[in-house]
Amino acid sequence: METRHYPKPPADRQVYLFGTCVIDLFMPEAGLDTVRLLEREGLTVHFPRGQSCCGQPAYSSGNPEQARAVVRAQLDLFPNDWPVIVPSGSCAGMMRHHWAAMFADEPEVAEKARALSERIYELSEFLLRVMKVSYPGVPEQDAERVVLHTSCGARREMGTRVHGVELLDALPGVTRVEHEHESECCGFGGTFSLKHADISGAMVRDKVASACATGSKRVVSADCGCLLNIGHAAKYQGAPLEVEHMASFLWRRVNGTDADESLNP
Incomplete structure (x- = not known):
């Protein structure tokens, strides 16, 4: 795993959410709670409607062209220089470490994917390392x-x-x-x-x-x-x-x- 340099919280308080297809289809409340946690830190969360899958199912099944098509359709959905928060470590890993490599034969697309990959954060990572959250908890809750x-x-x-x-x-x-x-x-x-x-x-x-x-x-x-x-x-x-x-x-x-x-x- 790489050693990553973490920036300060975004000055304009704007972030993107990549919701993942599994959350969208099976556990939408996890996506909503992700938004709630980010908004608790004073962030405005943007959810591009055209997003779908990170491409991992096709990629790990040996279908690189299908994976490339999925990724290519989403590279322009996050145009502003805002962090992209992913409430899934496996999806975040796919986006950060594999998207650019998939387009090694297309330098312009690869560079676009690389630039986007630098803004990918898994939710827990972002909360801790960028936002430096502190959660006091609710005292009356059960242990x-x-x-x-x-x-x-x-x-x-x-x-x-x-x-x-x-x-x-x-x-x-x-x-x-x-x-x-x-x-x-x-x-x-x-x-x-x-x-x-x-x-x-x-x-x-x-x-x-x-x-x-x-x-x-x-x-x-x-x-x-x-x-x-x-x-x-x-x-x-x-x-x-x-x-x-x-x-x-x-x-x-x-x-x-x-x-x-x-x-x-």
């Missing part, structure tokens, strides 16, 4: 024990486990519990879970069992694909484990929203 899950791409390409740990550990009333299989893949892996269903199923069973062994009843992650996989597996197994996106968990703890209102696919 919670949670486990953190960081997707493979987010952990290795964006280093977001560090950011997640720092945010959770600073919240009053929240105890983050490490578990035996924390560093392992949840088994989703995009199309991997379809092509290798038996292996994927075994991996997520290990993940659920390891999380449950801690006594925690909640998994927090900044990656919706993983949350969907872990949440549905836990429900199928009858395991007492709920899942919550990092944005929703942070907003709930800071704003005092009841835990029963959180999304659990």
Whole structure:
């Protein structure tokens, strides 16, 4: 993972949100809570309507031309020199580290993608390193024990486990519990879970069992694909484990929203 230089908060207080297709289709509340967290810091959030997918599914499935078409359609959607906030570590990693390389044979497009990639921030990273947030929490809220899950791409390409740990550990009333299989893949892996269903199923069973062994009843992650996989597996197994996106968990703890209102696919 690269060492990144972090700028000061944007002087004009303007940012873009790249909402991701999974949040759009399956966990829209996580996107809304992302906006709420950013607005809490005095930022104006812009959501370009033409955005869709980061291109990762096609790219990781060996379809580079399809991925290039998806990316090319979005390169002009973020014209102002504002940070682009992504509430998904794996999508942020795709945009920051792979978009420019995909157009190595088209220098002008590659340069446009490179310039945009420099403005890509995963949500937790942006809150901590750029906005330098401090969350006092709501005193009357119940104490919670949670486990953190960081997707493979987010952990290795964006280093977001560090950011997640720092945010959770600073919240009053929240105890983050490490578990035996924390560093392992949840088994989703995009199309991997379809092509290798038996292996994927075994991996997520290990993940659920390891999380449950801690006594925690909640998994927090900044990656919706993983949350969907872990949440549905836990429900199928009858395991007492709920899942919550990092944005929703942070907003709930800071704003005092009841835990029963959180999304659990």
